[in-house]
Amino acid sequence: MKYVICCIAFCFGMTSVSGQFLAKKEKLQKFEGFFNFHYSETEGNIYLEVDQLDTEFLYVHSLRTGLGSNDIGLDRGQLGGGEVVKFVKAGNKLLLIQPNLQFRAETDNELEKRSISEAFARSVLFGFEIKETKEATFIIDLTPFLLQDAHQVAQTLKNNKEGTYKLDKDRNAIWMERTKAFPKNVEFEAMLTFTGEPSGQHLRSVVPNPTSISVIQHHSFVELPKNNYKPRAFDPRSGSYPMSYMDFSTPIWEPITKRFIMRHRLEKKDPKAALSEAKEPIIYYLDPGTPEPVRSALLEGARWWNEAFEAIGYVNAFQVKMLPEDADPMDVRYNVIQWVHRSTRGWSYGSTISDPRTGEIIKGHVSLGSLRIRQDFMIAQALMNQPFAASDTNHQQMLDMALARIRQLSAHEVGHTLGFAHNFAASTNERASVMDYPHPMLRLKNDTVDISEAYATGIGAWDKVTVAYSYGDVPAGMDETTYLRSILKTAFDQGLRYITDSDARARGGAHARAHLWDNAENASEELEAVLALRNKAISNFSEENIRAGEPYSVLEDVFVPLYFYHRFQTEAAVKLIGGLEYDYAVKGTDETIVKTLPKEEQQNALSAILTTLDAETLAIPEAKLNLFPPRAYGYWRTRESFKSNMGVAFDALGAAATASDMTLGLLLHPERANRLVQQKALDPKTIGLEDVLNQLVKATFSPSGKTQYQKEVQNTIQYRTLQQLMQLSLHKNALPQTKGMVNETIDRLARELSKKEDAFSKQLSREITIFRTKPENFTSVVVPEIPDGSPIGSFQCFTIHP
Numbered sequence: 001m002k003y004v005i006c007c008i009a010f011c012f013g014m015t016s017v018s019g020q021f022l023a024k025k026e027k028l029q030k031f032e033g034f035f036n037f038h039y040s041e042t043e044g045n046i047y048l049e050v051d052q053l054d055t056e057f058l059y060v061h062s063l064r065t066g067l068g069s070n071d072i073g074l075d076r077g078q079l080g081g082g083e084v085v086k087f088v089k090a091g092n093k094l095l096l097i098q099p100n101l102q103f104r105a106e107t108d109n110e111l112e113k114r115s116i117s118e119a120f121a122r123s124v125l126f127g128f129e130i131k132e133t134k135e136a137t138f139i140i141d142l143t144p145f146l147l148q149d150a151h152q153v154a155q156t157l158k159n160n161k162e163g164t165y166k167l168d169k170d171r172n173a174i175w176m177e178r179t180k181a182f183p184k185n186v187e188f189e190a191m192l193t194f195t196g197e198p199s200g201q202h203l204r205s206v207v208p209n210p211t212s213i214s215v216i217q218h219h220s221f222v223e224l225p226k227n228n229y230k231p232r233a234f235d236p237r238s239g240s241y242p243m244s245y246m247d248f249s250t251p252i253w254e255p256i257t258k259r260f261i262m263r264h265r266l267e268k269k270d271p272k273a274a275l276s277e278a279k280e281p282i283i284y285y286l287d288p289g290t291p292e293p294v295r296s297a298l299l300e301g302a303r304w305w306n307e308a309f310e311a312i313g314y315v316n317a318f319q320v321k322m323l324p325e326d327a328d329p330m331d332v333r334y335n336v337i338q339w340v341h342r343s344t345r346g347w348s349y350g351s352t353i354s355d356p357r358t359g360e361i362i363k364g365h366v367s368l369g370s371l372r373i374r375q376d377f378m379i380a381q382a383l384m385n386q387p388f389a390a391s392d393t394n395h396q397q398m399l400d401m402a403l404a405r406i407r408q409l410s411a412h413e414v415g416h417t418l419g420f421a422h423n424f425a426a427s428t429n430e431r432a433s434v435m436d437y438p439h440p441m442l443r444l445k446n447d448t449v450d451i452s453e454a455y456a457t458g459i460g461a462w463d464k465v466t467v468a469y470s471y472g473d474v475p476a477g478m479d480e481t482t483y484l485r486s487i488l489k490t491a492f493d494q495g496l497r498y499i500t501d502s503d504a505r506a507r508g509g510a511h512a513r514a515h516l517w518d519n520a521e522n523a524s525e526e527l528e529a530v531l532a533l534r535n536k537a538i539s540n541f542s543e544e545n546i547r548a549g550e551p552y553s554v555l556e557d558v559f560v561p562l563y564f565y566h567r568f569q570t571e572a573a574v575k576l577i578g579g580l581e582y583d584y585a586v587k588g589t590d591e592t593i594v595k596t597l598p599k600e601e602q603q604n605a606l607s608a609i610l611t612t613l614d615a616e617t618l619a620i621p622e623a624k625l626n627l628f629p630p631r632a633y634g635y636w637r638t639r640e641s642f643k644s645n646m647g648v649a650f651d652a653l654g655a656a657a658t659a660s661d662m663t664l665g666l667l668l669h670p671e672r673a674n675r676l677v678q679q680k681a682l683d684p685k686t687i688g689l690e691d692v693l694n695q696l697v698k699a700t701f702s703p704s705g706k707t708q709y710q711k712e713v714q715n716t717i718q719y720r721t722l723q724q725l726m727q728l729s730l731h732k733n734a735l736p737q738t739k740g741m742v743n744e745t746i747d748r749l750a751r752e753l754s755k756k757e758d759a760f761s762k763q764l765s766r767e768i769t770i771f772r773t774k775p776e777n778f779t780s781v782v783v784p785e786i787p788d789g790s791p792i793g794s795f796q797c798f799t800i801h802p
């Protein structure tokens with residue numbers, strides 16, 4: 001309410017201004033706030049009053065309106081970062097300068113401070129001619145600054161190969177709808193139009209006229225928080241985002257790089273009370289444009305966090321409300337959860353604006369992609385047994401699953417803006433964190449797929465640890481470092497694990513427990529369970545998985561997430577092969593430093609992985625193929641569809657090529673292969689690259705007594721195996737030892753194939769001969785591209801901060 005009153009008081013007053021420059025202007029509208037400024041309706045200009053030189057403030061730019069394309073990545077509500085800046089006078093100019101905060105001298109010695117600030121470059125962001133001086137106040141024309149492409153829209157379009165665009169001055173204008181002044185911030189907007197010729201595909205699909213692209217760019221000048229905020233030290237085990245800088249005044253025996261966490265400010269009203277309200281609760285506001293039932297799901301999921309704040313002694317310290325209708329989501333005083341529409345499904349993200357000096361989060365801004373909930377719905381639709389047999393409206397269970405996902409998504413993205421990183425090991429701790437990427441956990445019960453436990457509810461055990469570390473008050477008489485370490489020790493003693501992006505995302509990754517979109521403690525056992533469930537769901541799959549009147553092309557698209565249902569668990573299990581067990585251990589704890597995974601665990605993983613290369617796993621049953629006719633008119637293949645090398649026909653061999661190539665690319669990743677060479681050298685009893693190659697060739701090339709169709713699927717898998725072996729043997733990052741073993745395997749295959757008389761074996765022999773003659777000419781044959789997988793239920797997740 002307070003903000004609304006401010007708005008009325010400061011936004012709409014029109015008074016005349018004295019002074020020579022402004023006095024000559026007509027119809028000036030004056031805004032009073034953190035900076036006073038004037039809008040000339042006749043000129044369309046904004047004149048800023050600068051009365052505090054050399055005073056630092058925060059400058060943030062963002063996009064209020066977007067392009068609506070996940071691929072281009074210029075979304076509604078996208079934050080562009082936050083920079084500390086100040087106005088400095090130089091002759092007849094004011095310069096807007098961004099000081100260098102990466103290198104500091106935190107000392108009282110002014111000369112030492114100066115030596116550091118002079119050693120590193122600053123950035124002058126803009127120069128303004130002083131139009132009028134009135135005592136200590138300077139009037140400048142802010143318009144050219146506001147009308148520049150601060151958000152780098154043109155560069156983003158160019159980077160995405162969408163064309164070369166430039167600002168068209170005749171079509172740019174200050175946009176007054178949300179240009180406002182408040183006591184601690186001023187907000188400006190400009191309608192920017194970019195003109196050019198489109199060269200990519202995405203722009204054409206989302207812009208009415210792709211030669212002219214208009215967006216509203218938002219600028220905020222914000223007062224920096226007062227200095228009584230106490231930064232909290234970063235610990236790599238804490239689950240918090242770090243911010244760092246170098247302090248050159250540090251004694252030689254101490255680390256020069258200072259690391260702190262990013263968090264909101266939170267203080268108890270009554271610091272002595274075990275339970276207290278906060279002086280200023282952390283409040284998030286939901287975009288009122290969010291429709292039901294998503295609205296209630298997002299509110300509920302985000303509110304889970306309050307339980308973690310209660311656990312550290314706060315009452316109602318974390319709240320989620322609807323954003324008032326007249327409030328501006330880009331206003332930096334509001335933490336916002338925004339529901340963002342794009343033409344294709346895609347990632348969501350949680351961004352923050354923080355004080356670069358201290359890591360204090362000033363604004364959290366969550367953007368949730370609206371389309372992906374439909375994909376989650378479709379996963380349920382594909383997995384259920386004949387859901388639409390009796391009724392076309394039998395979708396409640398699917399909707400419930402999709403909404404369960406959205407609740408968790410809301411909590412996840414808000415978690416980023418509270419300062420928390422992903423914990424990709426949490427799914428091995430009984431879904432201990434909303435900061436993991438959750439795969440729906442479906443189970444076979446009485447021979448049917450049960451989706452009721454697909455997603456966990458409520459805040460996780462690990463999330464309470466991160467809130468305690470980042471926001472917990474240090475008990476009186478206790479040293480902060482001791483207190484923070486005790487929180488982590490208790491967590492790890494309970495068996496909780498924390499591993500984040502850098503150790504979980506890479507295709508060649510090695511961590512045995514940190515995976516994206518996985519479930520359960522043991523990745524290979526879960527892969528076996530996932531394959532069994534997939535097998536059952538495929539056998540159940542029928543035309544009753546779509547509604548009456550829908551074309552069979554829709555059924556084919558519904559089949560996609562089912563056919564590739566094992567993709568993420570495969571990626572998890574493959575990391576056990578040549579895998580490592582480790583924590584972000586620090587000296588003085590009993591955490592795991594690093595261990596090679598036991599042979600048995602690696603072997604079990606390899607056996608499970610080889611099942612994903614079995615023709616029986618990858619051959620779509622012949623009866624099901626009869627359900628996939630050429631695409632219906634108007635229902636073309638999209639990025640979400642199976643691709644085909646057979647024209648209009650459904651490409652069952654192509655689907656097997658895609659799926660097998662996915663596994664092989666992971667299994668034969670050069671980093672994994674190199675690791676296997678090293679681990680065998682260190683422990684001759686364990687599994688090595690040779691063992692993996694031998695078992696792979698045996699599994700894929702052994703004769704099978706299957707149908708002719710399954711034999712063709714197996715031939716497809718064999719071809720992909722050979723292609724991937726050739727590729728690894730030439731990979732620039734493969735060790736010579738790796739290349740040697742792979743080449744031996746190819747030679748052995750060549751000898752075996754030369755004994756065979758069938759056309760396919762002869763073709764493989766021919767290709768090996770060509771490869772041996774001119775390996776430099778080898779390029780892997782392209783397989784039909786795998787349809788989009790991630791994100792399941794709209795996830796991304798990166799944080800923007802200075």
Ligand SMILES: [Zn+2]
Pocket residue numbers: 412413416422795796797798
């Ligand atoms: Zn995330």
